[in-house]
Amino acid sequence: MIDPRVASGLRDIPPSAMIPRERMLETLRKTFASFGFVPIETPHIERMEVLTGKGAGSDEVLRQIFEVTNKGGTPGELALRFDLTVPLARFVARHVDQLGTPFKRYAIGSVFRGERPAKGRFREFTQCDFDTVGTESVVADAETAQVIHDSLAAIGLDGFTLCLNNRKILDGLLDSFGVIDRKSAVLRALDKLGKIGREGVLSELTATESTGATLSDDHARALLDFVEQGKGSGETVLTMAEDRLSSHATAAEGIANLRQVLELLDAAGVPQNRVTIDLGLARGLDYYTGIVFETTVDGWERFGSISSGGRYDDLASLYIKRRLPGVGASIGLDRLIALMEEAKRLPTSATTVPVLVAQFPGVNPGTSVRLAARLRAAGIGAEVYPEPISIGKQMGYGSNRGHKLAVIVGPDEDANQVFNLRMLATRHEDKGLAWSTLEDSIRSALGILEQHEAHEPTPPGPTG
Amino acid sequence: MIDPRVASGLRDIPPSAMIPRERMLETLRKTFASFGFVPIETPHIERMEVLTGKGAGSDEVLRQIFEVTNKGGTPGELALRFDLTVPLARFVARHVDQLGTPFKRYAIGSVFRGERPAKGRFREFTQCDFDTVGTESVVADAETAQVIHDSLAAIGLDGFTLCLNNRKILDGLLDSFGVIDRKSAVLRALDKLGKIGREGVLSELTATESTGATLSDDHARALLDFVEQGKGSGETVLTMAEDRLSSHATAAEGIANLRQVLELLDAAGVPQNRVTIDLGLARGLDYYTGIVFETTVDGWERFGSISSGGRYDDLASLYIKRRLPGVGASIGLDRLIALMEEAKRLPTSATTVPVLVAQFPGVNPGTSVRLAARLRAAGIGAEVYPEPISIGKQMGYGSNRGHKLAVIVGPDEDANQVFNLRMLATRHEDKGLAWSTLEDSIRSALGILEQHEAHEPTPPGPTG
Numbered sequence: 071m072i073d074p075r076v077a078s079g080l081r082d083i084p085p086s087a088m089i090p091r092e093r094m095l096e097t098l099r100k101t102f103a104s105f106g107f108v109p110i111e112t113p114h115i116e117r118m119e120v121l122t123g124k125g126a127g128s129d130e131v132l133r134q135i136f137e138v139t140n141k142g143g144t145p146g147e148l149a150l151r152f153d154l155t156v157p158l159a160r161f162v163a164r165h166v167d168q169l170g171t172p173f174k175r176y177a178i179g180s181v182f183r184g185e186r187p188a189k190g191r192f193r194e195f196t197q198c199d200f201d202t203v204g205t206e207s208v209v210a211d212a213e214t215a216q217v218i219h220d221s222l223a224a225i226g227l228d229g230f231t232l233c234l235n236n237r238k239i240l241d242g243l244l245d246s247f248g249v250i251d252r253k254s255a256v257l258r259a260l261d262k263l264g265k266i267g268r269e270g271v272l273s274e275l276t277a278t279e280s281t282g283a284t285l286s287d288d289h290a291r292a293l294l295d296f297v298e299q300g301k302g303s304g305e306t307v308l309t310m311a312e313d314r315l316s317s318h319a320t321a322a323e324g325i326a327n328l329r330q331v332l333e334l335l336d337a338a339g340v341p342q343n344r345v346t347i348d349l350g351l352a353r354g355l356d357y358y359t360g361i362v363f364e365t366t367v368d369g370w371e372r373f374g375s376i377s378s379g380g381r382y383d384d385l386a387s388l389y390i391k392r393r394l395p396g397v398g399a400s401i402g403l404d405r406l407i408a409l410m411e412e413a414k415r416l417p418t419s420a421t422t423v424p425v426l427v428a429q430f431p432g433v434n435p436g437t438s439v440r441l442a443a444r445l446r447a448a449g450i451g452a453e454v455y456p457e458p459i460s461i462g463k464q465m466g467y468g469s470n471r472g473h474k475l476a477v478i479v480g481p482d483e484d485a486n487q488v489f490n491l492r493m494l495a496t497r498h499e500d501k502g503l504a505w506s507t508l509e510d511s512i513r514s515a516l517g518i519l520e521q522h523e524a525h526e527p528t529p530p531g532p533t534g
Numbered sequence: 535m536i537d538p539r540v541a542s543g544l545r546d547i548p549p550s551a552m553i554p555r556e557r558m559l560e561t562l563r564k565t566f567a568s569f570g571f572v573p574i575e576t577p578h579i580e581r582m583e584v585l586t587g588k589g590a591g592s593d594e595v596l597r598q599i600f601e602v603t604n605k606g607g608t609p610g611e612l613a614l615r616f617d618l619t620v621p622l623a624r625f626v627a628r629h630v631d632q633l634g635t636p637f638k639r640y641a642i643g644s645v646f647r648g649e650r651p652a653k654g655r656f657r658e659f660t661q662c663d664f665d666t667v668g669t670e671s672v673v674a675d676a677e678t679a680q681v682i683h684d685s686l687a688a689i690g691l692d693g694f695t696l697c698l699n700n701r702k703i704l705d706g707l708l709d710s711f712g713v714i715d716r717k718s719a720v721l722r723a724l725d726k727l728g729k730i731g732r733e734g735v736l737s738e739l740t741a742t743e744s745t746g747a748t749l750s751d752d753h754a755r756a757l758l759d760f761v762e763q764g765k766g767s768g769e770t771v772l773t774m775a776e777d778r779l780s781s782h783a784t785a786a787e788g789i790a791n792l793r794q795v796l797e798l799l800d801a802a803g804v805p806q807n808r809v810t811i812d813l814g815l816a817r818g819l820d821y822y823t824g825i826v827f828e829t830t831v832d833g834w835e836r837f838g839s840i841s842s843g844g845r846y847d848d849l850a851s852l853y854i855k856r857r858l859p860g861v862g863a864s865i866g867l868d869r870l871i872a873l874m875e876e877a878k879r880l881p882t883s884a885t886t887v888p889v890l891v892a893q894f895p896g897v898n899p900g901t902s903v904r905l906a907a908r909l910r911a912a913g914i915g916a917e918v919y920p921e922p923i924s925i926g927k928q929m930g931y932g933s934n935r936g937h938k939l940a941v942i943v944g945p946d947e948d949a950n951q952v953f954n955l956r957m958l959a960t961r962h963e964d965k966g967l968a969w970s971t972l973e974d975s976i977r978s979a980l981g982i983l984e985q986h987e988a989h990e991p992t993p994p995g996p997t998g
Contacts, residue, residue: 072587074627074853076577077612082625084632085572085639092563092573099556103886104910106917106935108549109556113540113658114578114614114644115600123536136579136604138614140648140657141597148541150578150602161546163538168548170934172920175549180578184604193604194577207920209899216903220910337900338907389538422567435673436801439680443802446568446684453570456636456671470634471570 079185079193090416091407094225095178098198098401101221102176105213107200110175112157114182118149120160123388134183136193150182154199154400162203163389171204171394190408201398203385208327211361211381212334214397218365218377219340221401227410229368230376232344235351236328236361237380239311242321243296247289255283257352260297268294300349304332307347327361359383363399373409377401419472423451424516426468426494427477431458433484441477441489441508448509450516452477469494474519475512491515543649543657554880555871558689559642562662562865565685566640569677571664574639576621578646582613584624587852598648600657614646618663618864626667627853635668635858654872665862667849672791675825675845676798678861682829682841683804685865691874693832694840696808699815700792700825701844703775706785707760711753719747721816724761732758764813768796771811791825823847827863837873841865883936887915888980890932890958891941895922897948905941905953905972912973914980916941933958938983939976955979 076082083091099109115138122132136150151157154177162173178198185191200217202210215232222230240257244250259274266274275283275290285293296314300307308329315321328347335345351362360381367376379399386394410416427442429435438454445452453473455464461478468476478490483502491511492499503511540546547555563573579602586596600614615621618641626637642662649655664681666674679696686694704721708714723738730738739747739754749757760778764771772793779785792811799809815826822844829841843863850858874880891906893899902918909916917937919928925942932940940956947953947966955975956963967975 071854072583072852074584074624074850075581076624077579077581080577080579082577082629083575084629085574088573088575091575096560096563099560104915106885106887106890106915108885109552110549111547111552111555113544113546115541115544115646115658117539117541119536120538133605136602138600138602140600143648160538160540165546165548170931174917182579184607194579202920205920209893209903209918210920212903213918213920216907334900334903337904339904339911386538388536390535421570421572423570426570429673436798439673439676439798440801440803443680447803451568451570453638454673454677456666456669456674456677467634467636 077193079187079191081192081194085420086418087407087416089419089422090410091403094403094407095198097224098178098221098403099176101224102200102217105174105217107174107176107202107217110158110161110177111179112151112154112161112177114150114180115148116151116157116160118147121149121151121156131183134185136182136184152183153181154179154197155398158199158201158203159386160389162394163386166204166386166390166392166394172207172210173203174201175203176200190404192404196403198401198403199398201385201396203394203396203398206381206395208330209334210397211327212331212338214361214379214399215331215335215345215363216338216340218363218379218399218401219335219344222365222377225406227367227406230344231346231366231368232340233346233348233351233364233366234328234331234361235348236324237352237358238320238324238327238360239300239315239349240297240352242315242318242324243293245320246315246318247285247293249283249285249289252283252285255281256285256293259283260293260350261352263294263297263350268298297350300347302346303342304328304345304347307349308332311349324360331361357382361397367409370409370413373405375402376406376409421453421471421473423453424474425450425452425477425512426464426471426473426475427452427454428461428464428479429455429458430461430478430480430484432481433458433479437479437484438477441479441505444508445512448513450509450512465492465494475515477508477512493519495519541657543651543655545656545658549884550882551871551880553883553886554874555867558867558871559662561688562642562685562867563640565688566664566681569638569681571638571640571666571681574622574625574641575643576615576618576625576641578614578644579612580615580621580624582611585613585615585620595647600646600648616647617645618643618661619862622663622665622667623850624853626858627850630668630850630854630856630858636671636674637667638665639667640664654868656868660867662865662867663862665849665860667858667860667862670845670859672794673798674861675791676795676802678825678843678863679795679799679809679827680802680804682827682843682863682865683799683808686829686841689870690879691831691870694808695810695830695832696804697810697812697815697828697830698792698795698825699812700788701816701822702784702788702791702824703764703779703813704816706779706782706788707757709784710779710782711749711757713747713749713753716747716749719745720749720757723747724757724814725816727758727761727814732762761814764811766810767806768792768809768811771813772796775813788824795825821846825861831873834873834877837869839866840870840873885917885935885937887917888938889914889916889941889976890928890935890937890939891916891918892925892928892943893919893922894925894942894944894948896945897922897943901943901948902941905943905969908972909976912977914973914976929956929958939979941972941976957983959983 131152138148139145180194182194263271275285278284311325358380362380364375365377381397384393385396427438429438442452442454476492487505488502490501595616602612603609644658645661646658727735739749742748775789824845826844828839845861848857849860891902893902906916906918942954951969952966954965
């Protein structure tokens with residue numbers, strides 16, 4: 071016999087995990103679409119040249135690439151995509167003349183990386199990306215943050231923080247120190263602040279080996295002060311930054327951008343306490359050139375950012391000459407779900423329908439099929455148990471799966487055109503309800519159950 | 535520069551094609567779920583052994599397999615799935631103890647076959663499968679047909695025909711002729727009826743070479759008569775079959791199964807004129823053992839079946855000893871879309887939002903952002919044009935994309951808290967509407983447009 075396992079680093083997603091996942095994906099699609107982002111799909115398989123093109127992916131990612139060959143194909147020509155950004159760049163390069171700009175697209179799909187398998191790290195995972203391509207507008211910058219916010223809020227996440235920065239501000243500071251040429255080394259050192267602390271970073275910033283940042287002690291301290299004071303609510307931080315850097319054109323641009331983004335987020339109704347500035351935030355070093363975003367769930371910061379993104383200068387420069395600036399972000403569905411699961415805020419159910427219609431031994435199954443079809447036509451999901459086994463077993467199936475109500479029609483009920491309605495959690499049963507009242511009875515029973523559930527205490531967690 | 539093309543046989547799906555596709559997928563997910571089918575997801579990459587296991591796929595399919603390797607991996611160990619049935623079998627074998635039976639799952643995803651590229655044939659395409667595993671119930675058989683019907687109806691397809699057969703009936707006939715051991719050759723010949731006609735099939739059926747059917751002339755003619763008379767509405771065909779075969783136990787089982795399925799479909803409200811019997815229908819020769827389904831769109835039969843399936847005896851016998859019978863079907867999304875496109879019944883739009891909120895030069899973009907956020911909060915999709923370019927160009931963008939309405943706020947309107955509402959198709963503009971009436975004004979304008987559209991004549995085609 072063949073072992074039915076999956077390959078290392080891959081996974082099956084069972085219904086109990088897929089049901090909330092599907093619900094989240096639907097919410098994301100709806101939210102993206104409500105802003106005018108439109109869906110595209112690109113193949114899972116790309117030409118190797120597209121994936122490995124200079125600058126397309128980091129060396130780390132390229133080492134993890136999955137090669138694809140079919141019989142008669144040339145080895146090394148094809149591979150599985152490792153993100154949705156390279157395919158977007160290729161897609162836009164190929165189709166931009168028909169698409170026109172601004173082009174706002176979302177894409178949701180699997181990407182593949184041959185990472186060393188570890189808990190919560192998979193070789194195939196889902197990315198949910200949205201981007202606005204072909205504009206440098208600050209309105210698009212703010213909208214990107216707004217979409218992150220509205221998506222997470224729509225999913226039902228409550229306490230989360232959207233953290234903004236603009237790469238131009240730190241650039242301006244380093245330029246004012248005359249050390250912009252050592253930016254990479256400086257940012258690498260800064261990035262360790264959480265791990266090695268201020269003194270550790272100070273000594274890295276002032277290190278003088280050839281790969282080092284080689285900042286003077288004064289500059290290193292000033293930089294650390296700036297970054298440490300540059301964390302918090304918008305107005306305070308931006309005023310501080312303006313005091314220090316308003317005379318530097320690039321930095322002033324970055325500050326003005328963030329100020330306007332905050333204003334637009336306010337106009338869009340994004341609560342101010344969900345937005346914060348972090349002038350040390352330096353994600354996507356080689357890629358982002360303007361505003362950058364990270365999002366953490368309050369109290370669950372150790373899970374890292376669940377939605378990140380930023381503005382880039384030129385999306386498709388590997389393929390076409392036309393310059394295409396853009397801004398976008400990605401929602402890390404797998405990380406978000408892992409977090410909600412750990413916080414015990416993922417509803418667990420193995421069914422999506424509230425009603426199980428039992429099949430009573432000896433009763434024509436047409437009765438159950440007819441009643442279930444009526445419920446579905448009324449917008450109420452209903453599952454017919456396929457076999458006339460004992461009612462007790464059918465109720466057990468419903469309880470395990472998470473059905474809320476069972477409709478039972480025995481021979482007497484069938485003859486009298488009535489049904490019994492059982493609440494599966496309490497086993498309470500209303501008997502002899504007329505078939506003609508089916509939809510109303512079910513609706514009212516579901517309403518009562520919902521009220522009960524709303525009054526149950528919920529465990530503390532990140533979602534509300 | 536790198537050529538931004540996709541590999542041979544693969545494709546990009548642009549927004550105009552993805553928007554109706556997404557809508558169909560959402561409809562399918564909703565329909566499947568309303569019957570209690572639950573979603574699962576399995577990796578795109580499976581272990582080669584699982585995919586090539588004896589009986590898992592035909593030789594033809596195995597020749598088309600895409601092998602997958604990553605750096606440090608062993609060549610030949612992994613491959614991309616070529617359908618969703620083998621992964622279902624593996625999934626059920628692995629998880630059946632936790633899942634319990636009956637297990638009703640749906641799965642929607644890409645599958646990969648290295649076929650010779652041709653028009654409308656792609657190496658990556660989408661399958662939409664649903665199956666009920668672990669029961670031999672006729673209720674599950676009927677439900678499978680019902681789900682096919684309800685899915686296609688929900689998509690908006692109108693004239694289509696669900697064609698049923700039960701493999702046991704033809705088996706019974708061949709057994710009564712004493713030629714059941716030559717079934718494959720007989721069915722292969724019968725399958726050519728459409729292509730080579732009655733006389734051609736007759737000569738194949740009576741051919742005497744070693745691979746041939748070697749039927750006597752009488753048997754061959756009787757078989758052809760049976761198959762030709764065995765096409766049509768349920769009662770007529772089943773009565774004919776009963777007259778001929780009721781004394782044969784296997785055939786009688788098949789006839790009784792179809793009769794009960796027709797009764798249950800009637801109880802479920804499936805219109806009788808959409809269901810037909812074809813006793814010659816022999817799809818999935820090596821796989822299906824009971825009822826089988828095919829579905830064609832009336833007038834578009836040349837596109838072939840857009841949804842097919844059937845009952846199988848034992849799903850997971852390659853992996854576990856437990857016998858798991860089941861029934862299921864697959865909706866061929868790509869074929870269905872190709873058909874609707876050719877029939878000019880696919881709505882073409884490059885946006886999913888009805889409203890474009892323009893950005894007037896010189897007006898604070900916060901106004902547009904605020905009004906758009908209000909519309910979204912009211913459930914009306916709204917896109918803000920990201921740059922304050924000329925209003926004419928913004929209207930051009932909206933017309934091209936398919937927005938219906940534009941909200942325009944110039945400096946005077948901004949000062950007076952009013953807006954202008956333009957119908958993009960007619961350029962009719964209502965001026966000076968108060969911001970406080972925004973949601974109501976948009977709703978009523980959209981209602982008027984919808985009425986106009988409903989009154990426009992629609993081209994003839996398969997959908998209604």
